[in-house]
Amino acid sequence: MTSYQPNLLVPPDVLSVKGLTDYIQALLEQDQALVQVWVEGEVSSAVRHRSGFFFTLQDPQEQACIRCVVWNSYCDQLVIEPEPGEQIIVLGRVRLYPHRGQYQLMAWQLLPAGEGLRSLQYQQLRDRLTREGLFDPAHKRSLPTYPQTIGVVTSHQAAAWGDIKRTLKAQYPGLHVLFSPTRVQGKQAPEAIVVAIERVIKDGRAEVLIVTRGGGAIEDLACFNDERVVRAIAECPIPVVSGIGHQRDETLADLVADRCAHTPTAAAECIPRLVDWQTEYQACIASLYITLNRRLDVSHEHLLYQKTRLRRLQLDRRLEREQGIRSRHQRHLLQTTKQCLANAQQKQQLLQQQLATLDPTAVLKRGYALVQTTEDQIVRSANTLHIDQELKVQLAEGEFTARVSSVQPSPIELDHEP
16 A cells, blocks of 8 residues: 655745635635535534524534534524534535634524424425415315216325225225326335326326325325325316325325325225115105105195185086176177267267368358469458459359459558558
8 A cells, every 4th residue: 555645845836824725715615515505413512602603513423523603694594593412404605714724614594304304394385385275175176976987096015005995895886996006105206196196187087086005104105295296186187085194194185185084995985885875865765755745645635625615616606697797798888889989970970060161162152252363372352463463263163264454452451551
């Protein structure tokens, strides 16, 4: 084994302490990987100072540590505060302090590591999806009363699939089940579950979809808290029943599903049993029979009442009475009509007499004549005439033309002359 032998020749330029420090500072603070870095470790010591939190983050197994600081401007935004012995995740950047020749991690945020981090991520995603309305009860859809085909998304190796098959076979023989296998655990599970759901939707036959898996540790159910799975269930066009884990488990997939059954067997029991359908059918037949009998009884009673009423009416007498009333009305109508006709005839005769009186030919027959100018204007005054004017004279029989030889004005008109 050969060891590194440093070059002992003195170079022409020797770095000062500050020069070396500036070089190291430029390497640390300009490295993009260190401008924003996530670091996980255990808090070995922590002190609250008036300017902020000062603590040390260590990795006990590897015997390594780094000094950290959170300035007061970020303290109010921290999710947790550093406590000795706690495993945390730190977000910050690496800074070098030249006067001490030390580097430290300037932190902006502290998060719990391990289970605490998963719980925090779960709560943040749940709050965000709640604000979007994905868990709103108003969006829940009711299951079809008696579906003919259902889809099941789970692992073909899971005990949940066997439980569902046994339950459905017992309570709904003949039900068509579309099985869409998928992973239900691990990092690749969320994408696989989404693909399995889309497979059932694309098929188009299922009326209900069951998404399920058996019980397990909290980390085993993490795929059902994945946002992709939650949104795939929310966007599914048919009602979704979730049956994940045990009774105590609750995932985001349970919250977004239209029906949450908590266990695979309970999810299968959400599908109505065939015996329930038969019982309901028989109950409907019995109810219909009772209703028809009741209506028949009411109709029979009504018919008896009408028969009794008809007997009480004595139709022969009533018919005679109606015929007498009709005869009286006919006589009254005939008398009224004759009276109106007589009045009309009398009035007609009176009008004829008045017309005869006003008839101008009757006046002409008494020896009078009608004098008109050649323009067919009636002459009413001699004052309107002049010598040699041609006039038309109409008699009772025929007419002739005359010419004015002299004009004698009315004496009344002469009296008014100036």
